[in-house]
Amino acid sequence: MDTASVDELAAKTFSEVSDDGVSVFLATDAIEEVEAVAATSLGRHGLSIRRPAYALRVPREALAEFDIQVIESHGDTGVEHVDSRHADLYASIEQYAALVRYLLNEQLQGQDLVRAISGAALWRRFELFAELPDSGLHASSRKQVKSLLRQARS
Incomplete structure (x- = not known):
């Protein structure tokens, strides 16, 4: 992919970024990645447990290298221990474009940045x-989890 295409991809992806930043979840291991993807899937229409989901691994060092601000905040998935690992990214379109170029290059070099779950x-x-206590799972999220499990069993 040439530089112009990468810049276009970054501009398209990040042009709608509001003052609220880009929502991400911090993960230190593979299980936390799965938890974050599962939690962010709640409420998503057309979700199928029968197909894999994907996550993009963005190393914190890369965010620092491109001066992308990481501001920890509370997420809104309804899964408390996942929401506590939420953050927002703040950067210019140019910084995001540089990050996309970097991530694409790292992936092409053989780094494992795209996680299939x-x-x-x-x-x-x-x-x-579903086994979490009420303090760990919001009631609306519990309802979505039960619905997804019922759908998958049928």
Whole structure:
């Protein structure tokens, strides 16, 4: 992908970024990645546990290298321990374009930056979410989890 195409991709992806920043979830291991993807999937129309989901791994060092601000904030998935790992990214379109170029280059060099998460892993995470106490899972999120599990069983 040439530089112009990468810049166009970044501009298209990040042009609608509001003053609220880009919502991300911080993860220190593979399980936290699965939790974040599962939690952000709640409420998404057309979600299928039968298909994999994907996550983009963005190293914190890359954010620092491009002077992208990371402001920790509370998420709104309804899964408390995931929401506590939420952050917003703040940067200019030029900074985001530089980050996209960097990530694409790293992926082409062989870095594992795109994580495929199996439907089975999402299913298991939803089962674990359903077991959380009320203080760990908001009532509306619990309803969505139960609905997803029922749909997947049928």
